[in-house]
Amino acid sequence: MNELELALARLRAGELVAIPTETVYGLAADAANLDAVARIFALKGRPADHPVIVHIAGSAQLPQWARDIPDSAWKLAEAFWPGPLTLILKRQPHVLDAVTGGQDTVGLRAPAHPLTHELLVRFDGGLAAPSANRFGHVSPTRAHHVRDEFGAECPLVLDGGPCDVGVESTIVSLAGEHPVLLRPGGVTREAIEALLNTPLLHHQDSASAKMRASGLLDSHYSPRTPLVTGEYANILPAIEQALAAGEPIAIISIGTWPAHGPQGDVYPMPDNPEQYARLIYDKLRQLDKQTYSRIFLQLPPITPGWLAVNDRLRRAAHSRI
Template sequence: MTELDHAVALLREGELVAIPTETVYGLAADAANPAAVAKIFALKGRPSDHPLIVHIAGTAQLDDWATNIPADARRLADAFWPGPLTLILKRQPHVPDAVTGGQDTVGLRAPAHPLAHALLEQFGGGLAAPSANRFGHVSPTTAQHVRDEFGDACPLVLDGGASPVGVESTIVSLVDDTPKLLRPGGVPREAIEAVLGRKLEHHQSNKTAKIRASGLLDSHYAPRTPLILGPLPSLLDEAARRLAAGERVLLLHRSAIGTPTSGIAHQQLAPDAAHFARELYALLRRHDRQHDVLLMEAPPQSPEWLAVNDRLKRAATTRLD
């Protein structure tokens, strides 16, 4: 039996399998099996009303899970699937409440990672698969991250290498006449708007979006070590103050700092958004609990940094002016 065969057998038995995707690793269960889906919530410590994204092999399965599908949804699926785009649509009646959080909508995406795609093709159904980490913690982008998070509690971790995108999928709601960006991610906002021929409303919380979706909580994607964002001069002052108080400080920066203040441990970060996103979660995991505080230079506010800024806003404990 191949590892892929083993994964399919476990999923059909109602067990969990951690799977690689191009965004982050997911903790997968048969989306049509409420008892299996319940194991995701139990292992992650995830609130039961927090909906999950159903992963499918491609556009041919859209109608299995969603109904009243608008033309815009099919256009976006044709343009970006397989890929890091999740569509929120009206659910089919048979979709379990455990997947939707009791809402009348369902999130669907077709991942581009070849191993995830092969698994979905062989499994034949949909897989509910939130990120394979404890709820609210930094998402995993390697198989080892998942093993570090869950140990033997996850029956199987499929190793597909490091996730090439590094942040979660873009989530777009198409349940009414106004398309809404709920979570920026691997597909740029501008690319989606180009396909739709109109602007997306951007909602950054469950309250304004009036729908619960992954990644809309104020605190999410967070390391256990406090993370402080801000401009580099403010961070250098903060680092000096904390060093004087005897704290272990790590400064993470994109800009050149010349000769650093004596005693400040520091690391230069990737200058471009795509490279930065690919390394972000691995970076936070590597340094978590190795220092008393992490100080990170805030990225630019330009469009290509939208997804990274969204994640850092939710991961940070404090933001300096």
């Protein structure tokens, strides 16, 4: 029995399997099996009212999970599935409250990773699959991240290599009168607006402000080592003070760290948002294993291309200067 067949057998038996996607690795269980979904929440330490995204093979499965599906959902699925886009739609009555957090909506996504796509086609159902990490911690983008996270409790991990996108999916709610961007991600706001020919509302400015969805908590994606973020000029005095005091710190820079700046353990990151997104969780996890007392991170520009990265860094930071 190969690993894919073993994963199918375990999922059908109500067990957990860590799966690769193009965004991050997910902790998967049969979305129609209440006990299996409960195992996800128990292993992650996830609050019971926090909904999980259901992963499906493609748009043909939409009616199995959602009702009153608007034309905009079909358009987005045709354009961006399989891919890093989650659609929030009105749920079918049979969808478990454990999956939806007791809400009348369900999040659905068709991941693009070929290994997981084949798994979903053969499973012929939906997989509830939040990120494969303890709740609130940095998401995993490599198979060994999942093993590091759970240790002896780790389930079977399908190793699909490093994740191509590296940050979680874009979430768009189509459950109301207007489409709402709940979380930025691998599909850009501009691409969605261009396809729908209408602006996306921001969830904080809409009727969906109280909607619960994955990754919307103020504190999320955080390393255990305190993460301090800010623009170069703002974090510079704190870095200089920490180094002068002999504090063991790490510095994550955007591009090359200025030669005239304080010289410590500097870890340059790409100044391209796609490359940065692909690497940032791995970098945070690497530094979290060291003996640093704090990690200082130079924030990227506040421009549309950096929207998803800045969203994650805002939630990951323990403090911002």
